[in-house]
Each structure stands twice: as structure tokens, then as C-alpha cells.
Amino acid sequence: xxxxxxxxxxxxxxxxxxxxxxxxxxxxxxxxxxxxxxxxxxxxxxxxxxxxxxxxxxxxxxxxxxxxxxxxxxxxxxxxxxxxxxxxxxxxxxxxxxxxxxxxxxxxxxxxxx
Numbered sequence: 001x002x003x004x005x006x007x008x009x010x011x012x013x014x015x016x017x018x019x020x021x022x023x024x025x026x027x028x029x030x031x032x033x034x035x036x037x038x039x040x041x042x043x044x045x046x047x048x049x050x051x052x053x054x055x056x057x058x059x060x061x062x063x064x065x066x067x068x069x070x071x072x073x074x075x076x077x078x079x080x081x082x083x084x085x086x087x088x089x090x091x092x093x094x095x096x097x098x099x100x101x102x103x104x105x106x107x108x109x110x111x112x113x114x
Contacts, residue, residue, distance in 0.1 A: 004107050006061035026060050047076035062096040
């Protein structure tokens with residue numbers, strides 16, 4: 001669900017302080033878009049929203065969530081937005097977020113090999 005190598009690489013590139021800020025910003029922005037999608041607001045922005053979510057998810061290693069967003073974005077781009085499984089996409093985000101926040105401290109500990 002989470003590509004921990006990607007997470008460790010990003011952490012190493014930006015450093016602990018900037019990483020924490022990046023994670024906070026990511027979660028805030030994704031939560032905001034997820035809330036809008038749950039309300040099914042702005043269907044004309046579905047493709048754009050899924051593209052944003054996909055890119056954000058890929059950067060932070062949310063692999064399954066990113067793949068689901070990609071599939072939804074492709075459907076929306078083909079004019080098939082009604083067939084996008086938003087509940088599944090949003091559930092993948094919730095599960096990914098939960099796993100990420102729970103496992104992050106141990107996955108980034110100094111004892112963990114890169």
C-alpha cells in the first residue's frame with residue numbers, strides 16, 4: 001500500500017523538518033480534495049482532482065491510492081466520470097493514511113536500513 005523506499009528517499013532528500021512540513025501539507029490538501037469528492041461537488045473537476053491526488057500520492061509513496069486515482073482520472077478523461085469508483089478511491093486514501101501515520105516512526109527510525 002505504501003512504497004516505503006519512496007518515503008525514505010523523500011525524507012533523505014528534504015530532511016526531517018521539511019519532510020514533516022511536507023507531510024502535513026500533503027494531508028491537509030488531500031483531505032480537502034477528498035472532502036469535496038465525498039460531497040460529489042464539482043463533477044466537472046473530477047479529472048483535475050484525481051490528477052492532483054495521483055501526483056501527491058506518488059510523491060509520498062501512497063502507491064495503491066495513486067493507482068486508483070490514475071484509473072479514475074483515465075475514466076474521467078474519457079467522459080466516463082460516472083463510472084469512477086470514488087468510494088473505493090477514498091477508502092484507499094483512508095487506509096493508506098492510517099498505515100502511513102501508524103508505521104512512519106518505525107519506518108524512518110535510524111535502525112531501519114535504507
